[in-house]
Amino acid sequence: MPSPWGYYCQANKCVKEANTGVKGLVTLNECKLTCGVYGALWPRPKTATLASTTVQFMPHNINFDHNVPAPVSPLILEAFHLFRGNLDRYHPKYKDGTAPWKDPWDPAVSSHKVSVKITVTGTDTWLTLSTDESYELQVSTSGDTSTATITAATFFGARQALETLTQLVAYHETRGALIIVRDALVIDAPAFPYRGLLLDTSRNFFSVAALERTLDGMAANKLNTLHWHITDSHSFPLYLESLPNMAFYGAYSSNAIYHPLDVKRLVHYARVRGIRLLPEFDAPAHVGNGWQWGEQQGLGKLAVCVNREPWQEYCVEPPCGQLNLANPNIYTVLGLIFNEMVKLFSPIDLFHYGGDEVNLNCWNTTEEMTSWMKSKRFGLDADAYYGQWSVFQEKARNLLIKANGGQEVPGILWTSHLTEKGHVERYLNNSQYIIQIWTTGEDPIIAELLRKQYRVIFSNYDAWYLDCGVGAWVGEGNNWCSPYKGWQKVYDNSPHAIAKNLTTSTHADLILGGEAALWSEQVDDAGLDAKLWPRGAALGERLWSNPSTTWKEAELRLIHHRQRLLQRGLQAERIQPEWCHQNEGLCYL
Numbered sequence: 001m002p003s004p005w006g007y008y009c010q011a012n013k014c015v016k017e018a019n020t021g022v023k024g025l026v027t028l029n030e031c032k033l034t035c036g037v038y039g040a041l042w043p044r045p046k047t048a049t050l051a052s053t054t055v056q057f058m059p060h061n062i063n064f065d066h067n068v069p070a071p072v073s074p075l076i077l078e079a080f081h082l083f084r085g086n087l088d089r090y091h092p093k094y095k096d097g098t099a100p101w102k103d104p105w106d107p108a109v110s111s112h113k114v115s116v117k118i119t120v121t122g123t124d125t126w127l128t129l130s131t132d133e134s135y136e137l138q139v140s141t142s143g144d145t146s147t148a149t150i151t152a153a154t155f156f157g158a159r160q161a162l163e164t165l166t167q168l169v170a171y172h173e174t175r176g177a178l179i180i181v182r183d184a185l186v187i188d189a190p191a192f193p194y195r196g197l198l199l200d201t202s203r204n205f206f207s208v209a210a211l212e213r214t215l216d217g218m219a220a221n222k223l224n225t226l227h228w229h230i231t232d233s234h235s236f237p238l239y240l241e242s243l244p245n246m247a248f249y250g251a252y253s254s255n256a257i258y259h260p261l262d263v264k265r266l267v268h269y270a271r272v273r274g275i276r277l278l279p280e281f282d283a284p285a286h287v288g289n290g291w292q293w294g295e296q297q298g299l300g301k302l303a304v305c306v307n308r309e310p311w312q313e314y315c316v317e318p319p320c321g322q323l324n325l326a327n328p329n330i331y332t333v334l335g336l337i338f339n340e341m342v343k344l345f346s347p348i349d350l351f352h353y354g355g356d357e358v359n360l361n362c363w364n365t366t367e368e369m370t371s372w373m374k375s376k377r378f379g380l381d382a383d384a385y386y387g388q389w390s391v392f393q394e395k396a397r398n399l400l401i402k403a404n405g406g407q408e409v410p411g412i413l414w415t416s417h418l419t420e421k422g423h424v425e426r427y428l429n430n431s432q433y434i435i436q437i438w439t440t441g442e443d444p445i446i447a448e449l450l451r452k453q454y455r456v457i458f459s460n461y462d463a464w465y466l467d468c469g470v471g472a473w474v475g476e477g478n479n480w481c482s483p484y485k486g487w488q489k490v491y492d493n494s495p496h497a498i499a500k501n502l503t504t505s506t507h508a509d510l511i512l513g514g515e516a517a518l519w520s521e522q523v524d525d526a527g528l529d530a531k532l533w534p535r536g537a538a539l540g541e542r543l544w545s546n547p548s549t550t551w552k553e554a555e556l557r558l559i560h561h562r563q564r565l566l567q568r569g570l571q572a573e574r575i576q577p578e579w580c581h582q583n584e585g586l587c588y589l
Contacts, residue, residue, distance in 0.1 A: 002019070002041060002174050002438075003019060003027070003173070003174065004018060004019055004054070005017070005018065005019055005025075006018075006019035006023070006025020006026060006580075007026055007027065007030075007031035008025055008031065008234070008372060009024055009034065009035035009052070010037070011038035012037070012038075012556075012582040013024075013035065013072060013556065014031035014035050014261075014584050014586075015030060016028075016030060016390075016582060016583055018192075019230055019462045020122075021330065021424055022167075022175045027172060027174060028173070028581075029170040029171060029179070030054050030170070030172065030179055032170070032560050033050075033054055033168065033170055033179065033181050034050055034051065034052050034054065034181060034574040036556075036557075038050075038354060038557065039160040039167075039168070039181065040167055040168075040170070040557060040560050040561070040564075041164060041167050041168075041186070041557070042086050042167065042221065042537060042540070042541060042557055042561040043222055043537075043540050043541035043544035043555070044223065044543070044545050044547065044557070044562075045164065045186050045187070045188035046187055046189060046545075047185075047186070047187045048184070048185070048186045049184065049185045049186075050168075050181050050184050051181055051182040051183040051184060053181075053182045053211065054179040054180060054182055055112060055141055055146055055179065055180060055182050056106070056108075056112065056172055056175060056177040056179050057109065057112040057113065057114050057146065057178055057179075057180060058107040058109065058110060058112075058175060058177055058178070058497070059084070059087050059178055060475075061087060061110075061111075061112060061114060061557045062084065062087070062113075062115075062204065062496050063112045063113065063115050063116070064080050064115075064117075064431075065115070065116070065117045066080075066117070066118040066119070066120075067117075067118070067119045067120075067121065068118065068119070068120040068155070069121075069122070069123045070121060070156075071123050071125050071139060072120050072122075072124075072125060072154075075125060075155050075271070075272055076118060076120065076155060076158060076256070077464070078272045079155070079158070079159045079162055079272055079273075080116070080118075080162065082162075082219075082272065082273070083116075083162045083165065085494035086166045086568060087166060087169055087178060089567050089568055089569065090169065090170060090171040090178060090567055091220045092170060092171065094342060095115055096144065098385050099267075101118060103195055103278060103311070104200075106175075108144070109175065111144050112144050112145070112146070113144060113145045113146070113556065114145075114146045114147075114148065114180060115145060115146070115147045115148070116148045116150070116162075116165070116550050117147065117148070117149050117150065118150045118151075118152075118161075118162075119149075119151045119152070119153050120151075120153070120154060120155055120157075120158050121152075121153055122153045122154045122580075124154045124155060124156070124278075125155060125271075126271070126347055126349065126401040127156055127224060127240065127274070127276045127349065128221040128389065129193045129194065129349065129350070129410075129512060130193070130242050130350040131154055131193070132152075132153040132154050132156075132157060132189075133154070133157045133160055133189060133190050133193075133224070133274070134152065134153065134157050134188065134189035134190075135150060135151065135157040135158060135160055135186075135187075135189075136151045136152070136161075136165075136185075136186070136187050136188075137149070137150050137161045137164055137165060137184070137185070137186040137188075138180075138185050138186075139165075139168060139180065139181060139183055139184040139185075141183060146180055146182070148165050150162070150165070151308045156224075156274045159219075159273070159274040160188070160190075160222055160274060160333065161186075161188075162386060163219060163220065163222060164186055164188065164577065167502060168180055168181045168184055169563070173313045175442075185322065185570075190222065190224075190543070190544045191543065191544060191545060191546035192495075192512065192513030192514065192543045192544075192546065193383065193511050193512055193513060193572070194224070194225055194457055194512040194513030194514070194515070194543075194551075195223045195224050195225060195514070195515075195539075195540065195543035195544060196223065196224070196225035196226070196227050196278070196513070196514070196515035196516075196517065197214070197218060197223055197225070197226055197227065197515060197516055197517075197532065197536055197539070198227040198229055198459070198515055198516070198517040198518060199211070199214060199227070199228060199229065199520070200229040200232070200517075200518065200519045200520040201228065201230055201237060201258075201309075202229065202230065202231050202232035202233075202234045202235050202236075202237065202520070203232065203234050203519065203521045204236055204518040204520040204521070204523065204524040205235070205251075205252055205256035205524070205529065206520070206524065206525055208258070208262050208265070208266065208518065209525075210514065210525045210528050211226075211266055212219065212266070212269055213528075213529065213530065213569065213570065214226065215266075215270050215273055215275055216273070216568060216569065216570065217529075217532060217533055217536060217565065217568070218273070218275055218536070218540075219273035219274060219275065219524055220537075220565060220568055221536060221537045221539075221540030221541075221544075222271065222274075222540055222541070222544045223275070223536065223540050223543070224274055224275050224276060224518070225275065225276050225278050225514055225515065226270060226275055226276070226277050226278065227278045227352060227371075227517075228277060228278060228279055228280060229279070229280045229282065229352075229354075229519075230258070230279060230280065231250070231281065231282065231286075231287070231290065232282060232286045232287075232288075233285075233287055233288030233315065233319050233320060233321040234288070234289060234319060235250050235251060235252050235256070235289055235290065235304075236249070236250025236251060236291075237250070237251050237252070237256055237257050237258055238257070238258050238263075239257050239258065239259045239444045240336070240337060240340045240342065241259065241260065242339070242340060243333065243336050243337065243340075245290075245293040245297070246290045246291075246337075247290065247300050248293075249289065249290050249291070249292050249293050250289045250290020250291070251290075252496060252500075253377070257299055260340075260344060263277075263344040263345070264344060267344070267345055270339045272539075274394075276349065276350070277345060277384070278345075278350055278351075278352060278412075279341050279345050279348070279352065280349065280351075280352035280353075280354055280412075281332070281337060281338070281351075281352070281353065281354065282352075282353075282354025282355070282356075282521045283323055283353065283354055283355070283396065284322055284323040284325065284355075284358060284389060284392055284393075285315070285322045285323075285354075285355075285356065285357050285358040285359065286321070286354055286356075286357065287303050287321050287322060287323055288303060288305075288306045288307065288319050288320060288321020289306070289307070289319065289321070291303035291306065291321065292306060293360055294327075294329065299327075299329040299330055299333070300324070300327045301324050301327060301368065301394065302323065302324055302327060302329065302330055303321050303323055303324055304321070304322055304323075304366045304368070304369065305320045305321055305359075305362040305366065306319070306320065306321040307320065307321070308318045308320045308362070313361055313365075314359055314361060314362040314420060315357070315359050315362065316357050316359070317474065317521075318474070320362060322359065322363065323391055323392070324360065324366075324368060324369065325363070325369065325372070325388050325389075326368050326369050326371070326372030326373075328367070328391055331395055331399065331469060334395075334396060334399055335399045335402070335403065338396075338399050338400045338402075340451075341403075342400070342403045342404050343470075348409055349409070349410070350403065350409065350410055350411075350412060350434075351400055351409045351410075351411055351412070352411070352412040352413075352436075353393065353396060353397075353411050353413050354413070354414060355393065355413040355414055355416055355418070356413075356414035356415065356416040356438070358385075358389060358416065358417060358480050359414070360382055360385050363385055364380060364385070373385075373388070382417075385406060386417055386418060386423070386427065389417075389418065389427075390418060390426070390427035390585070392445055393413075393427070393428070395416070396418065396551035397411060397432065400542070401480070401560025409430070410432070410433075410434060411433050411434070411508045412433070412434045412435075412436050412457065413428065413433050413434070413435060413436065414436050414438055415436065415437050415438055415443075415445060416434075416437055417433060417485075419435055419445060419449065420445065421444070421445060421448060422446070423453065424449065424454065425452060427510055430452060430453050430454045430455070433454070434454075434455045434456065434457060434512065435449055435454050435455070435456050435457070435481045436456070436457045436458075436459055436515070437449070437456055437457070437458050437459060437460055438459045438460065438461055438465075438517070439460060439461070440460055440462045440492065440573070441458075441460040441462055441463060441498045442502075443460075443464075444502065446499065446502050447499075447503045449501040450502075450503055450505075450507045450510055450511075450530045451503065452498055453510065454510065455510050455511075455512055455584075456510060456512065457511075457512050457513060457514060457515055458493075458495040458498065458511070458513070458515070459515045459516065459517050460498070461481050461494065461517075462483055462485075463489050463490060463492075464485070464493060464514065464515065464516040464518050464539065465481050465516070465517050465519070466485065466517065466518045466531055466535055466536075466541075467479070467481070467517070467519045467520070467521065467522060468481035468482055468483065468484055468485055469481075469482045469483045469484020469485065470481070470482075470484070470522055470552075472524050473521050473541055479521075479522070485535070486535070487534055487535045487537075487538040487551070487558065487575070488538075489537040489550040490516065490535050490539050490542070490550040490582050491539075491541065491542055491550070491554060492542075492550055492551055493514075494540065494542065494546065495511045495513070495514050496508060496511065496546065499511060513543050514539070514542070514543055516535070516536060516539045518531055518532060528587070529570050529571035529572060529573075530571060530572070530573040531573075533562070533565055533570050533571075533572035533573065534558060534561065534562045534565060534572045534573065534575060535573075537558060537561055537565065537572075538551070538554075538558065538563070541554060541558075556559060556584050556585065558575065559575055559576060559580065559581050560581065562574070565579065
């Protein structure tokens with residue numbers, strides 16, 4: 001049924017007006033595709049030239065051709081299959097993997113073809129920090145054919161181009177067909193090589209389906225790293241064939257375990273969407289449940305302070321637990337863990353060691369630890385413990401290298417006592433470690449790290465912690481990092497601006513990118529999507545485009561992009577009433 005309303009583009013906004021049939025108004029979707037410099041594209045590209053008109057077509061009239069190196073061909077075919085699936089989901093009656101397409105009455109629409117041609121020159125099939133994700137996408141229409149030509153140096157650039165192409169297509173609300181921008185030229189590349197989300201699966205378990213859905217959302221926003229905080233003191237949900245006791249003692253239940261096939265499936269699921277699955281094994285703190293079996297197996301106490309009370313004295317949140325540095329058997333176990341993690345996530349280009357929130361009181365009130373420190377004449381002051389912590393970290397690094405066949409793997413560590421003022425150079429080599437900053441964006445340690453040439457990833461909690469702003473889960477009031485971080489705060493948080501404010505330089509060569517963190521004390525499958533989206537989309541544009549403008553210039557595109565995320569199967573949180581989406585620019589202060 002035709003709508004009584006139509007739209008026209010004015011001053012980069014789609015203006016709603018009564019449709020008398022005289023003025024040549026278009027639908028809202030059609031207006032959004034062509035209005036403004038970037039139309040409906042998210043994240044915004046480096047450059048885009050978009051025609052002001054669209055053409056209609058039916059999805060069964062899409063064909064595909066590719067000229068890529070042999071190793072890339074299977075990935076490109078999978079990526080194109082995903083592209084087709086995303087277009088199907090634009091249809092409001094899509095259900096159960098089938099779309100009830102019916103040719104419209106207009107033969108010109110029924111016969112119009114869309115031809116997608118992809119050329120990739122490079123053979124890369126795994127993402128690294130040096131992977132070229134740039135691409136060029138050109139759409140041109142002649143007669144009854146629209147041709148989308150994609151050229152990229154790597155599969156990953158071509159995949160990003162396919163994502164952009166899906167955003168040049170929409171559903172025509174009254175014609176039962178898809179529409180594509182008639183002509184377009186997009187030249188694009190990311191501002192940062194590392195664009196991540198962290199998901200914690202230890203505090204609460206997330207299903208494989210939820211992780212896959214998160215990867216789908218990341219692909220829709222050109223985020224390229226899912227930092228998987230798999231284990232913590234709460235639970236150990238990863239099944240290891242050489243150490244089955246870890247999950248046996250550490251998983252919440254037999255249904256809350258990630259088996260090797262699950263992990264390998266997720267690694268591939270991520271790769272075809274242009275995403276690395278980055279494993280974290282957090283140590284020497286943040287261990288506990290899952291480590292209780294050591295004494296029964298003759299290995300001694302592997303972890304100390306496990307579930308110790310009162311917890312406030314021995315860790316930052318319950319339950320407590322830290323590795324027992326006095327027990328050399330921890331390195332045997334750690335070596336086995338790394339061997340399996342390397343196999344499951346292979347090939348790994350990055351590894352996260354965790355390494356934060358060590359509680360010295362835990363170690364200093366454990367007789368086995370203090371006796372060992374005294375017997376080795378290390379002392380019992382803070383510097384003595386920091387020194388042994390750094391020895392542990394170096395041993396862990398060497399175990400990972402051994403597990404990886406002798407190949408060095410760049411390691412990531414959270415900011416911690418080891419990175420405090422005057423500490424970092426004593427304990428951590430800037431060529432071996434990347435520092436992930438989780439303190440505030442005003443922390444002077446940021447300046448020190450950059451001046452000392454450490455590569456960094458930003459996750460400053462005052463903007464990019466997505467679990468903030470809810471009621472406390474211990475005690476009352478709000479949780480520790482409140483208030484809530486709205487999408488506007490996420491969008492405006494610029495790593496380069498933070499660095500320049502603290503050091504007068506953007507340090508673009510050292511800032512690898514950023515990551516928003518979703519710690520899961522108060523979220524599980526049921527609330528995951530709303531916690532991540534569309535705030536994760538705001539992060540996506542910040543890290544892909546690094547805009548010099550603020551959230552205000554992006555608001556209209558994000559409101560529309562949120563609707564698209566719903567079509568893609570994500571239960572993204574609502575930003576504004578639907579009236580605001582249909583009456584652009586009128587919901588303002």
